Amino acid sequence: xxxxxxxxxxxxxxxxxxxxxxxxxxxxxxxxxxxxxxxxxxxxxxxxxxxxxxxxxxxxxxxxxxxxxxxxxxxxxxxxxxxxxxxxxxxxxxxxxxxxxxxxxxxxxxxxxxxxxxxxxxxxxxxxxxxxxxxxxxxxxxxxxxxxxxxxxxxxxxxxxxxxxxxxxxxxxxxxxxxxxxxxxxxxxxxxxxxxxxxxxxxxxxxxxxxxxxxxxxxxxxxxxxxxxxxxxxxxxxxxxxxxxxxxxxxxxxxxxxxxxxxxxxxxxxxxxxxxxxxxxxxxxxxxxxxxxxxxxxxxxxxxxxxxxxxxxxxxxxxxxxxxxxxxxxxxxxxxxxxxxxxxxxxxxxxxxxxxxxxx
Numbered sequence: 001x002x003x004x005x006x007x008x009x010x011x012x013x014x015x016x017x018x019x020x021x022x023x024x025x026x027x028x029x030x031x032x033x034x035x036x037x038x039x040x041x042x043x044x045x046x047x048x049x050x051x052x053x054x055x056x057x058x059x060x061x062x063x064x065x066x067x068x069x070x071x072x073x074x075x076x077x078x079x080x081x082x083x084x085x086x087x088x089x090x091x092x093x094x095x096x097x098x099x100x101x102x103x104x105x106x107x108x109x110x111x112x113x114x115x116x117x118x119x120x121x122x123x124x125x126x127x128x129x130x131x132x133x134x135x136x137x138x139x140x141x142x143x144x145x146x147x148x149x150x151x152x153x154x155x156x157x158x159x160x161x162x163x164x165x166x167x168x169x170x171x172x173x174x175x176x177x178x179x180x181x182x183x184x185x186x187x188x189x190x191x192x193x194x195x196x197x198x199x200x201x202x203x204x205x206x207x208x209x210x211x212x213x214x215x216x217x218x219x220x221x222x223x224x225x226x227x228x229x230x231x232x233x234x235x236x237x238x239x240x241x242x243x244x245x246x247x248x249x250x251x252x253x254x255x256x257x258x259x260x261x262x263x264x265x266x267x268x269x270x271x272x273x274x275x276x277x278x279x280x281x282x283x284x285x286x287x288x289x290x291x292x293x294x295x296x297x298x299x300x301x302x303x304x305x306x307x308x309x310x311x312x313x314x315x316x317x318x319x320x321x322x323x324x325x326x327x328x329x330x331x332x333x334x335x336x337x338x339x340x341x342x343x344x345x346x347x348x349x350x351x352x353x354x355x356x357x358x359x360x
Contacts, residue, residue: 003272004265005047011067013078014046017121020104021141021156024149024226025084032226032352034087034101034151036108039080039121050272069126077124083115089352098248102153107252138167138175149225172197227352245336253296270300274307283319288334291327301328 009015019037026032048056056063071078085108092101099106127133141150142160150156167175173196175181257266273293280286286308294301305321 003276004261004269005049008048008050008053009064010046010048011064013068013071014041014044016040016045017080021159022102022151022153023144023156024151025086026147026149026226030226032089032149034089034092035084036113038083038085038115040083042079042081049268050275068123072124072126077122079123080121081117082119082121083117085110085113085115087113099252102151104153104155132178133180136171136175136178136180138164138171138178138181140164140167174199245333247295247332249332250295257297257300266300266303270303270307274304277304278308287319287324287327288331290324291331292334294324294328295331298325 006015017037017039019039022034022036024032025035060066068078087101087108091097094100101108140160140163141156142164144150150160171178177199257269261269277286277289280289290301290305293304301324302321305324
């Protein structure tokens with residue numbers, strides 16, 4: 001995706017949004033499904049070619065911001081239809097799917113998990129004050145409403161912790177009092193966050209600063225997280241990396257390259273990739289990169305190799321394309337530590353318990 005024209009959208013308004021993370025949607029009975037978010041621009045998606053993007057970035061580095069700001073100031077609304085893909089927990093089986101559903105580099109096939117519309121995302125107002133409303137904003141995937149919860153997605157687990165930790169350092173521990181970060185349900189917010197620098201609200205007034213206590217149960221969360229199994233009670237790097245070191249890693253990129261992309265898209269991809277690869281000074285790095293895209297599609301690697309003219313470069317270590325073909329045979333195991341590589345029969349994370357977990 002990085003080197004195709006999707007990587008250079010024609011402004012912020014003319015692109016689709018694809019959520020990489022997997023969340024749970026949970027009902028009042030505690031039953032859940034896994035979901036992925038998609039936001040498709042009603043006004044369509046438009047891309048720039050690399051030469052166009054280079055020219056515009058030199059002429060006006062604020063092109064995307066200006067396009068969005070001026071459009072809203074002129075009274076326009078920019079709208080994205082919001083969709084989810086839904087996967088039942090019993091279907092989140094990497095061995096059956098052929099890919100790890102909690103890996104952010106994988107997509108869920110739309111034929112198997114169709115898009116379901118649930119609303120709209122609308123941008124219709126510009127910030128009144130850039131510092132107050134933008135620089136102090138603290139978006140975090142750990143800020144969730146009841147009914148939306150985390151998943152075994154390892155990158156999501158990482159971000160849930162470190163985003164908020166970084167924001168406490170950048171803004172302060174009472175960042176939730178800043179209007180742009182203040183939850184709509186502030187009056188019923190369950191929190192045991194007391195004191196801290198620049199605390200300006202009632203600081204929980206006369207409520208006891210410990211929980212549980214004999215005086216109030218206000219701080220008890222209204223909901224408990226829906227439980228899910230974590231690799232038969234064994235949490236390991238291996239359990240979260242089903243796809244590593246398998247030839248199936250190349251299946252989805254191959255589908256994108258051969259079936260989704262047009263002939264012009266592929267030509268632009270070849271050119272964009274070759275331009276960047278031509279800056280590489282170490283032939284071993286170029287060979288390894290070409291061996292990876294060879295496993296996506298041999299014609300992809302051949303086109304990039306020809307455009308970079310490696311076989312004609314007058315430098316030490318020049319190589320022939322046959323070396324790429326040979327290296328490609330083991331490219332899927334490159335940099336993959338053997339002890340972490342999966343084997344048949346590994347059970348992964350994400351399954352729902354066989355029986356109720358909480359006393360409801």
